[in-house]
Amino acid sequence: MPELPEVEVVRRGLARHVAGRVVESVTVKHPRSVRRHVPGGDDLAARLAGLRVEAAQRRGKFLWLTFDEPDVALVVHLGMSGQMLVQPADAPLEKHAHIVATLDSGSELRFVDQRTFGGWMLAPLVEVGGTPLPDAVAHIARDPVDPLFDPDAVVTVLRRKQSEIKRVLLDQTVVSGIGNIYADEALWRAGIHGERIAAKLSRPALHGLLTEVRAVMGEALLAGGTSFDALYVNVNGQSGYFERSLNAYGREDEPCRRCGAPMVREKFMNRSSFSCPRCQRRPRP
């Protein structure tokens, strides 16, 4: 389940293995993986052919490649299960390889996606807040590891939200890159229950929460990301190790690593939330 640290690991891999390479051809094998590219897979393939990759960039969970042709970017979202693999052209094709780009290095860049929540699209680059972004990413807020991330501004936005704090953390237009796993981890570290109303939390509490978000993501990055199964891997097909460091996510009935109380699992927003009933007090009804 790729969140910011996992996507950043993939971006670094693309920068290392794909930047400087020319896309010779592209084959779209599953139309759903290009559903956000409205002109269709044939158009995407035709426009990518012949372009030289210049850089791999990222905001939140979105990443994109820029080319020697200015003003266009290949926007990639990994969704739930997307992988960007750089493989030798003669390597067996993965079962869910939905897009294959042949590079002039003799390798292939393959988009593998079991659950097809992710995809590729081409988008024009636009200027947003002094930063060039694909227009499809323009609505996404800066993420906590962005050098221009402004915690004061984010706290001001949070203080206006009448929703539960976990719901707001998952809102990519407020702060990007946070998914279910790191939301639970940061809330556990900050000792805040995810159902607390954002606007009712103090500014110091919200600053503390954002500090924990940055900390947990930084640690996950150092570990190469989190892996629960074979669905998340870097461009070489390797998994990260941060799963071993998780304090909240997936620890139902296990003792809280801070106070020893059994961790609880609750349904929230149609997904699971994990928290400590003692360290993270529920809001009063």
Add this chain to the structure above:
DNA sequence: TATATCTCCTGCGGGC
């Protein structure tokens, strides 16, 4: 305008 809910999808595991 702000907030909440639904939908898409596939593989796995548990229950029967």
Add this chain to the structure above:
DNA sequence: TGCCCGCAGGAGATAT
């Protein structure tokens, strides 16, 4: 053994 069902969850669409 085989079938059915629930679960996992990011983000856009739709509803309130």
